[in-house]
């Protein structure tokens with residue numbers, strides 16, 4: 001029997017260019033199932049959202065229930081999708097051509113609903129100028145954080161739109177206090193306030209420790225811009241613990257990041273493992 005293996009995009013370094021492409025299922029359960037089982041993600045990533053998981057009767061459907069994250073000041077959006085393909089390439093042209101191939105493979109069972117183009121900025125910086133991913137687990141620890149025993153992964157995806165006017169109005173010191181790191185040296189600040197983003201999300205400060213593998217990328221669309229936040233986990237618990245702490249559920253302290261950015265979308269995807277290069281939904 002062939003071994004199940006995780007989709008390679010999860011642990012691979014970020015590509016130069018990418019697109020998050022969302023599809024809607026429009027065939028019978030049997031046809032959708034058969035279409036998905038034929039897919040080879042290659043170096044792209046395929047994720048199944050809750051509505052599709054329910055149609056297919058997958059046991060993971062309940063685990064894809066994205067919470068109503070909220071506090072007294074805000075309520076984060078929940079934006080379910082059937083299918084995600086994270087298309088990855090060396091440049092925007094390669095990504096565009098790969099999207100066409102995905103559409104051809106998925107037609108007539110899935111139709112493209114929307115897409116968000118993304119790119120690598122200055123070796124992995126967010127558009128605010130801060131390095132993103134520094135405290136990601138590495139090597140075996142990355143696999144342990146991101147994958148369950150079968151090689152499957154749960155992806156939390158949120159499209160954050162930055163208020164760039166606010167970012168530009170902040171002094172460097174104010175921005176450093178929002179993130180909790182020094183932009184130039186990337187060192188963690190010793191005097192960061194409790195609201196600083198890295199104080200809120202410090203993975204080793206949770207009991208038990210809460211690690212995820214972040215693979216976020218900047219995006220730009222019609223003058224708006226921000227970060228497509230993407231976190232892979234062996235389940236959704238670490239992401240949820242971090243998100244609730246960002247919202248200040250236990251201590252009322254909200255993440256300062258909300259002063260300069262906010263999520264416009266929020267959704268989970270189940271990223272099944274592969275057998276012999278093809279998706280395995282058994």
Ligand code: HEM
Pocket residue numbers: 126128130131132133134135136158160179181197198201202203204212227229231239242243246257261262
């Ligand atoms: C606009 C959205 C966001 C931006 C610009 C952003 C940016 C950053 C930056 C610059 C760092 C410091 C460097 C690093 O370790 O990567 C960081 C750390 C981190 N962020 Fe975010 N982030 C965003 C949203 C989120 C969300 C929604 C979560 C989880 C719910 C999250 C979880 C984390 C974690 C776990 C760390 C590492 C903390 C540690 O262990 O020290 N981030 N982020």
